[in-house]
Amino acid sequence: VPTVDLPLTTSAEPLLAATTTEVRDPHRNGGFDPQPGVARLTHAEQARTLVHGHGGAMLSTVARKPEGFPFGSLVTYLADDQGNPWLLISAMAEHTANALADQRASVLVAATPPADTDPLASGRVTLIGTLHQTDPTNDLRAEFLTRHPGARSYVDFPDFMWWTLRVESVRYVGGFGRMSWVDAGEYATSLPDPIAPAAHGICAHMNADHADAHPVLLNFFLRRTDIVSAHMTGVDRLGCDLDAKTATASYPLRLPFRNPANDATDVRNELVAMLNQARLSETQT
Amino acid sequence: VPTVDLPLTTSAEPLLAATTTEVRDPHRNGGFDPQPGVARLTHAEQARTLVHGHGGAMLSTVARKPEGFPFGSLVTYLADDQGNPWLLISAMAEHTANALADQRASVLVAATPPADTDPLASGRVTLIGTLHQTDPTNDLRAEFLTRHPGARSYVDFPDFMWWTLRVESVRYVGGFGRMSWVDAGEYATSLPDPIAPAAHGICAHMNADHADAHPVLLNFFLRRTDIVSAHMTGVDRLGCDLDAKTATASYPLRLPFRNPANDATDVRNELVAMLNQARLSETQT
Numbered sequence: 001v002p003t004v005d006l007p008l009t010t011s012a013e014p015l016l017a018a019t020t021t022e023v024r025d026p027h028r029n030g031g032f033d034p035q036p037g038v039a040r041l042t043h044a045e046q047a048r049t050l051v052h053g054h055g056g057a058m059l060s061t062v063a064r065k066p067e068g069f070p071f072g073s074l075v076t077y078l079a080d081d082q083g084n085p086w087l088l089i090s091a092m093a094e095h096t097a098n099a100l101a102d103q104r105a106s107v108l109v110a111a112t113p114p115a116d117t118d119p120l121a122s123g124r125v126t127l128i129g130t131l132h133q134t135d136p137t138n139d140l141r142a143e144f145l146t147r148h149p150g151a152r153s154y155v156d157f158p159d160f161m162w163w164t165l166r167v168e169s170v171r172y173v174g175g176f177g178r179m180s181w182v183d184a185g186e187y188a189t190s191l192p193d194p195i196a197p198a199a200h201g202i203c204a205h206m207n208a209d210h211a212d213a214h215p216v217l218l219n220f221f222l223r224r225t226d227i228v229s230a231h232m233t234g235v236d237r238l239g240c241d242l243d244a245k246t247a248t249a250s251y252p253l254r255l256p257f258r259n260p261a262n263d264a265t266d267v268r269n270e271l272v273a274m275l276n277q278a279r280l281s282e283t284q285t
Numbered sequence: 286v287p288t289v290d291l292p293l294t295t296s297a298e299p300l301l302a303a304t305t306t307e308v309r310d311p312h313r314n315g316g317f318d319p320q321p322g323v324a325r326l327t328h329a330e331q332a333r334t335l336v337h338g339h340g341g342a343m344l345s346t347v348a349r350k351p352e353g354f355p356f357g358s359l360v361t362y363l364a365d366d367q368g369n370p371w372l373l374i375s376a377m378a379e380h381t382a383n384a385l386a387d388q389r390a391s392v393l394v395a396a397t398p399p400a401d402t403d404p405l406a407s408g409r410v411t412l413i414g415t416l417h418q419t420d421p422t423n424d425l426r427a428e429f430l431t432r433h434p435g436a437r438s439y440v441d442f443p444d445f446m447w448w449t450l451r452v453e454s455v456r457y458v459g460g461f462g463r464m465s466w467v468d469a470g471e472y473a474t475s476l477p478d479p480i481a482p483a484a485h486g487i488c489a490h491m492n493a494d495h496a497d498a499h500p501v502l503l504n505f506f507l508r509r510t511d512i513v514s515a516h517m518t519g520v521d522r523l524g525c526d527l528d529a530k531t532a533t534a535s536y537p538l539r540l541p542f543r544n545p546a547n548d549a550t551d552v553r554n555e556l557v558a559m560l561n562q563a564r565l566s567e568t569q570t
Contacts, residue, residue: 058343058393060355066413066454070345070355072393074409074458094411094456108343108357118435124359126379128351150403154461169351171379173359176439181350 035222039238039256043172044182044190047125049236051079051109052192054147058108059087061098061131071098076151077107078144082188084167085109085127086136086144088151091159099163103130107165114233121175125182128169135162193236198264203232206240206271213275217255218244220278227253237261240271320507324523324541328457329467329475332410334521336364336394337477339432343393344372346383346416356383361436362392363429367473369452370394370412371421371429373436376444384448388415392450399518406460410467413454420447478521483549488517491525491556498560502540503529505563512538522546525556 041049054077063071073095077085085107089096099105110124136144141162145152154160170182195202206214214230226246230253234241239256258274261267326334339362348356358380362370370392374381384390395409421429426447430437439445455467480487491499499515511531515538519526524541543559546552 058345058357058395060343060345060357060391062355063391063413069389069413069454070347070391071413071456072343072345072357072391072411073456074393074395074405076403076405092462104354106345106348106355106357108359110343110359118361118433120359120361120435126357128348128354128356148403150405169354171356171358177377 035254038254040254041193041236041238042186042190043174043180044170044186045193046123046174047170047172047182047187048083048190049193049196050111050123050125051083051085051127053109053111053196054078057085057110059095060106060108061095062102062104063094063098064101065094071095075107076148078140078147080136080140080164082167083127083190084129084188085165086140087131087163087165088144088148088155088160089163090154090157091161096161096163099131099133103132105129105131105165123172123174125173126171127165127167128171129165129167131163131165133161133163136164194262195235195237195264195267198267199235202235202264202267206232210271213271214242214244216278216282217271217274218242218253220281221255221274222253235267237266320539323539325539326478326521326523327471327475328459328465329455329471330478331408331459332455332457332467332472333368333475334478334481335396335408335410336368336370336412338394338396338481339363342370342395344380345391345393346380347387347389348379348383349386350379356380360392361433363425363432365421365425365449367452368412368475369414369473370450371425372416372448372450373429373433373440373445374448375439375442376446381446381448384416384418388417390414390416390450408457408459410458411456412450412452413456414450414452416448416450418446418448421449479547480520480522480549480552483552484520487520487549487552491517495556498556499527499529501563501567502556502559503527503538505566506540506559507538520552522551 057075057077058072059075061071061073063069071094073093075087075089075095077087079085091097106126106128108124108126110119111122113119113122135141145155167187168184170184170187171179172182173179211229211231214232215227218227218230219225227244228247230242230244232240232242233252237260239254242253242255244251244253257270259270261270342360342362344358344360346356346358348354356379358378360372360374360380362372364370376382391411391413393409393411395404396407398404398407420426430440452472453469455469455472456464457467458464496514496516499517500512503512503515504510512529513532515527515529517525517527518537522542522545524539527538527540529536529538542555544555546555
């Protein structure tokens with residue numbers, strides 16, 4: 001379980017992030033951020049989270065044919081502890097021949113967008129660096145074959161080779177207007193969000209069984225009175241993202257936790273405690 | 286509706302493809318093709334079908350930063366009648382700045398793999414060419430916004446620009462070992478498979494309600510006696526793909542139609558007629 005370095009607090013105040021690389025979105029709210037300083041994962045953490053989610057990935061190499069053109073191809077990969085992707089690729093594939101002639105490459109990892117949403121609204125990260133043909137540790141090899149069981153049928157073919165991309169630059173795009181270059185050192189030392197594997201289930205459960213809690217939480221902790229309903233779209237160790245509705249408008253809001261969560265149980269306990277606090281306050285006013 | 290140029294036949298013989306670019310898979314059956322000459326879409330047709338399915342797409346450009354590295358990014362696109370993809374991208378995005386400095390690019394389109402399957406077993410195509418900033422026809426613009434409704438919210442922002450990739454080279458990969466360079470002229474003039482939009486539903490229906498027909502069809506039309514069951518994995522205008530089982534083994538088989546299909550109704554009628562033929566033969570022997 002990754003450690004959490006943010007100071008814990010037991011106050012009613014939601015967390016303020018110590019650092020955030022969030023940039024303003026000129027396409028939304030005229031560039032105005034309605035929740036400045038609210039606790040969010042850094043872009044380095046979001047990039048590591050995406051990469052460790054092992055979604056679909058594209059390798060870009062420098063083509064031999066037609067020479068010098070950027071060549072995109074489909075790959076599977078496993079990220080190591082520093083977020084460097086490892087690939088198991090065949091000498092018969094174009095990208096391998098390209099890499100043998102020119103090491104420069106990038107790996108694009110894109111989140112699987114929710115059904116019927118604009119894929120460009122979901123996160124993706126481009127890892128740029130140089131490809132090196134080298135064998136992984138036994139542990140990494142075993143983990144790769146667990147993650148990609150189809151690879152067991154060809155891992156021992158003589159034309160298959162292990163490569164790793166040594167990441168030198170990281171471009172993160174969280175959606176429209178939320179993008180930045182992430183420092184490669186910060187990328188290497190950041191941790192994937194521990195809530196990510198449970199996030200989809202938490203959102204589905206909250207929306208199905210506890211949607212009535214969403215406006216109560218948002219109105220109390222964001223000091224509003226106008227939210228009438230909300231749909232949870234994401235959750236991480238620092239808070240939840242919701243699509244909120246007033247009587248006349250609809251927009252995304254962030255509900256930061258009071259304390260960072262280390263796992264799904266922490267999220268549950270924090271949401272229950274926050275809801276009790278909000279409802280207690282309601283009955284006292 | 287695309288036209289079908291293959292000669293129609295009313296004989297009991299399944300179609301033999303006039304041309305096919307299928308290559309042997311050295312990783313499967315020792316490179317031995319158990320069904321040589323069986324009617325399949327050409328790789329050009331498969332590439333056009335994939336591109337017109339508008340799955341997830343990744344653009345590769347030549348990076349300004351770090352200079353000269355191949356840079357992968359997520360895009361949505363619409364293909365025109367020649368299979369050239371059109372993009373609506375922001376001047377603020379890295380790929381646009383890259384394209385303004387160097388036109389060389391590729392667009393990778395990958396089929397959405399069936400759940401719990403190796404994504405590398407599904408088809409993908411890399412379209413390589415040069416990017417040109419130019420406005421689409423009104424029809425193409427309208428079709429783009431229908432296909433990508435999220436784009437309506439930013440199509441009129443001043444930083445968004447239309448680009449098209451003029452395809453010069455095409456690399457098709459149908460799965461392990463099924464790959465080739467497709468002639469760019471053949472790509473431009475080939476037609477997307479007309480069955481593709483209905484294929485998933487046809488397979489689901491056949492597997493749920495008519496799986497008992499699969500071994501009857503395979504044994505009769507492929508002149509076998511050993512198939513005990515089969516699961517339909519794909520269908521196109523020239524035939525069906527099935528994962529077939531004998532008492533001791535399991536492998537993919539192709540069931541070519543006697544006549545090419547133009548739509549889902551043709552597929553239904555052809556399968557019913559073929560099944561009647563096979564069952565009539567059973568009762569006569």
